[in-house]
Structure formats: C-alpha cells, structure tokens
Amino acid sequence: MDSHRLMSFMVVVLVSAFTEQSVTSSNLQGPSIFDNYNIGWGYDHVWTSNQGRDVQIFLDQASGSGFQSKSMYGSGFFHLNVKLPGNNSAGVVTAFYLTSSSLNHHDELDFEFLGNNEGKPHYLQTNVIADGKGDREQRISLWFDPTTSHHSYRILWNRYQIVFFVDEYPIRVFKNKHNIGVGYPSQPLKIICSIWNGDSWATDGGLTKVNWTYAPFIAGFRSFSIKGCPAQNSMQPCYSSKFWWNRNQYWELSPSQEQAYQTVKSKYMTYDYCSDKTRYPIPPPECPQ
Numbered sequence: 001m002d003s004h005r006l007m008s009f010m011v012v013v014l015v016s017a018f019t020e021q022s023v024t025s026s027n028l029q030g031p032s033i034f035d036n037y038n039i040g041w042g043y044d045h046v047w048t049s050n051q052g053r054d055v056q057i058f059l060d061q062a063s064g065s066g067f068q069s070k071s072m073y074g075s076g077f078f079h080l081n082v083k084l085p086g087n088n089s090a091g092v093v094t095a096f097y098l099t100s101s102s103l104n105h106h107d108e109l110d111f112e113f114l115g116n117n118e119g120k121p122h123y124l125q126t127n128v129i130a131d132g133k134g135d136r137e138q139r140i141s142l143w144f145d146p147t148t149s150h151h152s153y154r155i156l157w158n159r160y161q162i163v164f165f166v167d168e169y170p171i172r173v174f175k176n177k178h179n180i181g182v183g184y185p186s187q188p189l190k191i192i193c194s195i196w197n198g199d200s201w202a203t204d205g206g207l208t209k210v211n212w213t214y215a216p217f218i219a220g221f222r223s224f225s226i227k228g229c230p231a232q233n234s235m236q237p238c239y240s241s242k243f244w245w246n247r248n249q250y251w252e253l254s255p256s257q258e259q260a261y262q263t264v265k266s267k268y269m270t271y272d273y274c275s276d277k278t279r280y281p282i283p284p285p286e287c288p289q
C-alpha cells in the first residue's frame with residue numbers, strides 16, 4: 001500500500017472503530033454453553049434458548065448466578081458476546097474473567113461491567129492480578145449502549161502480552177515484564193462469568209444502590225466456543241506456536257490496533273491506576289514511563 005492509501009485505510013479503520021458495532025444474532029451456531037461450561041451457582045437464575053447457544057443469567061433479591069469453563073487453559077484468545085442488563089442497573093456487576101484456582105500466587109484477568117441508572121454511562125472496569133498482586137484497575141466508558149445488543153469482549157493471553165478487546169478495539173495491554181520483576185499469569189486459568197450485587201462499591205463509589213423495583217437484572221451471553229489451550233499442570237505445551245495466538249503477530253499490537261488503543265486511552269479512559277498519584281506516588285514498574 002502506498003502511504004496515501006495507507007492513510008485513507010487508517011482513517012476508515014479509526015472511523016469505523018467508534019461507530020456502533022454489534023454482533024448479529026443471525027448465526028447462533030457453534031457449541032452450546034453446556035459443551036464448554038458448567039453452571040456454578042444460581043441454577044434457577046439461568047435461562048437458555050437455541051439449544052444453549054443463547055443464555056441469560058439474572059440477579060434478583062434471591063440470588064445472582066454464574067457459569068464457568070469445564071477446562072483450565074494455559075494460553076488463548078478468549079471471547080464471549082455479552083449484552084448487559086439495562087434499565088437502572090446501578091449496583092449490578094456483570095463479570096467475565098479468567099482466574100487461577102489457587103489463591104496462593106493468584107492470577108486473574110477481569111472484565112467487570114458496572115451497571116448504572118438510565119441515561120448514565122456504563123463503565124467497564126478491567127483489572128490484572130498476577131502472582132498475587134492486583135490493584136491495577138482501569139476504567140473506560142463505552143462508546144455504545146452495551147444494553148441493547150450483544151458485543152464481543154475478548155482477552156488475548158500469550159507469553160508476551162495480555163490484551164483486552166471490546167469488539168475489534170484494544171482497550172488494555174499488559175506486557176510481560178517478568179524480566180523487570182513484574183508478575184505475569186503463568187498457571188492454568190479458567191473462565192468465569194457472573195452477575196451479582198456489587199452495590200457496596202460499583203456505582204458512584206457505592207453510594208448508588210440496587211433498586212430492586214427493576215429486578216430481575218438480566219445479562220445475555222452468546223458464543224461459547226473457546227479458543228484456548230487446555231492445560232493441566234505443565235504450561236509448556238500451551239506456549240507452542242501451533243496455537244495461532246502465540247505467533248509473532250500476536251506478540252504486540254499492529255500499527256492500526258496501536259492507534260485505536262491510543263484513541264481509546266485518550267477519549268474513553270476515565271480511570272487508570274498508573275496515573276493515580278494518590279494511590280501510587282511512584283507509578284508501578286509495569287506502567288509506561
């Protein structure tokens with residue numbers, strides 16, 4: 001591509017980056033939730049249709065609900081299509097995360113969707129806990145209404161980087177900086193999705209509570225295939241380049257992804273622990289200098 005065409009291409013990529021993009025419902029194919037996941041809790045707070053390819057879990061005053069992958073994984077490009085509860089969902093937290101089973105040297109990669117009242121933005125919080133060290137929250141406001149249709153949320157995890165995506169757009173990158181003493185997830189992780197009452201902290205710092213008049217709060221999930229390397233004890237087989245997400249084009253963002261990521265950071269990021277001087281007078285070592 002010559003540079004003029006490359007420029008126009010990048011403009012198109014960036015413009016399309018921030019227009020509403022939803023995942024259509026037309027092809028509900030692939031595995032059912034029951035092929036790859038188990039319901040973990042709140043069994044009577046789960047509705048399924050389309051042979052388990054369209055799933056809703058909900059929160060009311062009696063319970064929330066959650067499901068988890070049957071297997072643990074050592075690397076992958078994990079995704080789910082999620083539609084968040086609408087209508088005054090303040091205090092309601094919907095989560096999609098990867099977690100180690102041990103609390104010792106705990107590893108966890110989190111998407112946490114924080115509900116809100118009608119007309120207020122929905123924030124998406126991410127966190128990275130590695131080798132027992134967390135407190136790495138970032139928040140973005142979403143550039144679309146996440147309650148009206150399913151969008152894709154993905155986590156890439158290989159030995160080089162962890163990238164959180166909203167639709168096609170990287171919203172967070174955590175590089176492997178083990179060489180300078182920063183922990184990096186290095187044990188098998190399972191996938192968990194759940195909905196629960198988080199009104200002690202989730203909305204306006206915990207001041208806005210769940211209004212049960214609007215219950216049940218319903219989160220929709222689709223797309224239950226798992227692009228991951230199943231791992232038991234040894235992680236080594238999961239680092240192989242026979243898994244496409246381990247190949248070198250996934251070791252860092254492409255130039256157009258990098259540009260979209262910078263745009264997300266400048267326009268949509270509302271909190272970044274790296275720039276929270278009260279919490280961290282000296283930015284943690286993994287933060288950009």
Ligand SMILES: *[C@@H]1O[C@H](CO)[C@@H](O)[C@H](O)[C@H]1NC(C)=O
Nearest residue numbers: 084085086087147148217218
């Ligand atoms: C919001 O509430 C209206 C009226 O109660 C209902 O018809 C609609 O399905 C709700 N929307 C969502 C996203 O829950």
Ligand SMILES: *[C@@H]1O[C@H](CO)[C@@H](O)[C@H](O)[C@H]1NC(C)=O
Nearest residue numbers: 088208209210211212213214
């Ligand atoms: C909950 O919502 C109902 C219906 O809009 C409203 O009348 C009530 O005041 C709300 N409760 C609280 C605690 O905000």
